[in-house]
Amino acid sequence: MDDMKKVSNSSCNDGLLLRMGLNDNKAGMQGLDKEKINKIIMEATKGSKFYENELKKDQQVNQRIEKMMQLKEKITAQQLLKAQMQVDKLVIELEQNRDLSSTIVHIDMDAFYAAVEMRDNPELKEKPIAVGSMSMLSTSNYHARRFGVRAAMPGFIAKRLCPHLTIVPLNFKKYGKVSKEVREILAEYDPNFMPVGLDEAYLNITEHLEERLNWPEDRRRFFFNTESTTGIDKDCINMSAKFNEGEVSSSPILFEDNTSLMDDSLEQRDLSVENSVVFGTSAEEAVKEIRFRIEQKTQLTASAGIAPNTMLAKMCSDHNKPNGQYRISPERLAVLDFLKDLPIRKVPGIGKVTEKMLKALGIVTCSELYQQRALLSLIFSEVSWRNFLDISLGLGSTHLEKDGERKSMSTERTFSEINTAEDQYSLCRELCRDLAQELQKEGLKGKTVTLKLKNVNFEVKTRASTVLSSVSTEEEIFTVAKDLLGTEIDSVAPHPLRIRLMGVRVSGFLTEEEKKYQQKSITSFLKSGKEIGILRLQPEKANQEYFTKNSEAHRGSFFDQKRAARQLNSENISPNESRSKQLFQDDKSPANFMEETEKVTDSQNSDVCKIFTCPVCFEKQSSNNLEELNRHIDECLSGMCVKDTVEISKNDSSRENTSNFLPQFKNEWVDKCQNNKTDQLSGTDQSASVSDSSTDNSTERFSLIIPDKSPSEQQPNNLSDIARNVCMKQCFFPKQASQDNEHHFDKTEVTEGASSSCFFEAKEDSVLVCPVCNSEQKNTNLTAFNRHVDVCLNKGLIQELTEKEDFPTKTYNMENSNRVFCGGLSKGQQCTNPSQGTKRSGLTASQSISKKAKSSNSKHTIKMFFK
DNA sequence: CGGATCGAC
C-alpha cells in the first residue's frame, strides 16, 4: 500500500513529468521539464494557421465563459437557496439508490501501440519512440513522454522536443491481433465485457468473483511462460523471478527503471509448484491474475482499476498507470475519499472546455463540484448538471451496456490544400465511394448525408442534408454530397474554396422495419388505391397488367398490413382524429408536424395533406415543408438513370398551386398547401390514368403517360423505373407563398423559349437551383442568384468539368442541354456581377440559358443530366 | 433538422 501511495502521488501529470525527467539517467537521454517543453511547443506552434485557429477557439470559449458569468451574476440568493433545496432533495434520492454491489474493472493497455512496436522490434526498446506519422502521433512510449512527446501531437513538433525520436508508422492489423488475444483472456472473467477501442475494456467481474470463491487453488494457478515463441525469454524469466521473490515486478518491455506494482500480499502467494503462481480470490487478486495473464500472453503490460461503477473504475486504472492497478473499495466513504481532491479533468467526459468553464466558477476538484451543485443546476442544462452531480457523488453505471446500433458512419481525409472545384468534386466522390463500400458491408442505408470541410485556416464546417429516401450507394451519397459541396464552393465564389480536409458522413439509418418498407415493390402500394397523398396512381388497363403482375409475391405485405391498420383506425375514431392518426401513423415524432398541420388547416379551413407520395420512389413522405419534399424528389431522381420520358399530367384538380418540373415535358407537381393558383394540363397519349377512389377531396388525380412504347414493350424492371422517367432532375416549389411581389415572375413574363419550359413563380424566397453548378441557392434574391450563375459560368466550370473524362458531376454540355432556369432569370437580365465578365460564353447568364433552352429539343436531351 | 462543439480513443 505504501508503494501505491507513492506512485499515486506522483501520477499527477506535472509531478510525473518532472520526476521522470530528473530521475532518468539511462541511455544517456535527458527528459525535459515542463517549462522547456512548453517553450519548444510554443516556438514550433506560434504564428501557424493552426495556432491562430486555436486562439480563436480559445476566445470562443472565453466568450462562453463570459456569458456564463453574466448568467451567474443574475442569480439571486433566493434562487440559489431554492435550487439548493431541490438539488439536495435529489442528492438524498441518489444516495438512497447508490449501488456498491458490482465490481467493475477497467483494463487499459499501457502505451498500447508503442508497446506492441517495441515488443516486435527490440531495437526500439531503449529508444524514445512514437507511433503515427510526421503529422500526427497516436501514442508514444514512456521514454518519449519524458520529452513531452504525447498522443495527439504532430510528429514534427515531437521531433523538436526529442530529436532522437523514432516515429513508427501505424500498423492496425497488428494491434487488432494483439487486442484480440487480450480480449480472449478478458472474456473468461466476463463474457459480456465491453471493449473500448483496441486497448481498453470494462469488465463486470461481480459474478466471476462469486464463483471464484469456490474455485480450487489449481484453477487460480498460472504458469510463467518460459517457452516464449519470441526472443524475449530472458526477460520473462527475469520478471518471473521478481514475481517469485515478491519484488516489485517490472515490465521487461517498457520500464527498465520504473517502480511498478505487483505489490501487496505477494509473500503469501503459493509458489509451491515451480514456475507458477496462484492468485487469491479477492477482486485485487483476480485483476492481478488478468494482468499477469495478459503480460504472459502478449508481453505487454496493462493497468487496471477496480471500483463499484465504470466511471470510478476508469479513473482508478489511470491512478497507478503504467503497469499498476488500484481499487476503490465498495464503501461510500472510500468513494468520496477518492474523489475528494481529484481534479475534475480526470473524470471521463470532462474535457478541456468543461474544465476551463468550471475553473471559472472556482471549481477544480470533485469536492468543489459537489459544493457548487446548486449554482451549477442554475447555470447548466439539466443533463449537464445532473452529470456533474453524479460525478461529485461518485455515481456511475454499474452495468455494461452493449454498444447499441451504430448511429452514423463517416470517412474523412486530410490533405495538402485542394482548391479547385474539380479536385474537390472528385475527392468527394472518392470519399462517397469509400463510405458506400463500408455502408454496404454492414448493410446500412441512411437518410442524412453530412459534408465536413476544414479550410486551410483550420476552420471546420459541416453541412448536412436529410433526404426522405435513404442512401447507400456511391451515386446516391455523392448526389447529395456534391450539392452540399457545390453550395459551399458557391458561397465563397469567386474565391476558390481552399480546404485541407473533407469528410462525408451518413447517419439516420433505417430501422429494420423501415428497411422492409423500403424494399417492398411499389406494386403492392399501387394496388391499394387508397393511399393518402397528393399523388395517386391508379393504373389503367394498359398498365394494369404490369402493375399487378409482380404483386403476387407481396400479398399480405407490409403495405397491406399498413393499409388494414389505417382503415381500422379511421373507422374507430372521429373524422378529425382519424385524419391526424392517419397522417401520423408512420411518423415517429409528430410533435412539430402536428403543430404545423393544424396551423395550416386552420388557416385554410380545408383538408390538408402533409403526406406526399414521392413520384420516383413512391415512398410516402411526411414532410414539414415543400422544400424538404423537393429535395427528396430531387435526390431521388438524381443519380438515377433516366431511360425515357414519361408524362404525368394532372387531369383534375380543384384547388392547387403551381409548382413545376421540367416543363418541356409538361410535368407538373401540385402542392396543395400553398396557394390557389390553378394550372391545368391535360395528359394525352396512352394514359394510365390514376384516380383516387377515396372521398378525400384533397386528392389530385394524375395520369401516367408513357409516350413511346406500350408497357409491355418497355419492359421496365418495375414501376419505379417508369416513375423515374417521369421526372426530371429538378422540381421546384415556391418555398412559401410570399406576400412580397418583388422579383415576382410568372409564366407570362418569360420568353417563349424559356417559358414553355419554365413557368415557375419565383418569389423572394423561392429555392433557386443554379443550372450550372446544380446547387440550391437558398435565401437568395434574383439579383444575387443571377450573380451566382454568372460567376459559376465564368469560373469555367463547365469547360473544366467536361474535360475530365471520369469526372462524376455535371458533365452536361451547356450548348445542348435543355436544362433550364427555373425562375432564375428574367429575360435579358444582365449579368450583375461587375467583377466577372462573360468571357467564355460572351453572353450573360440569362442569354446563355435562353439560347440553351431554345436549342433544347424534347426528350432525348434529358439523358445528359444523368451521367 | 442542421450546425457547431465537446470528448474519448
Added chain:
DNA sequence: CTATGTCGATCCG
C-alpha cells in the same frame, strides 16, 4: 514543409 480519424452526445436556433 508538417496539427488525425471516427464516433456518440449535447446544445442551440
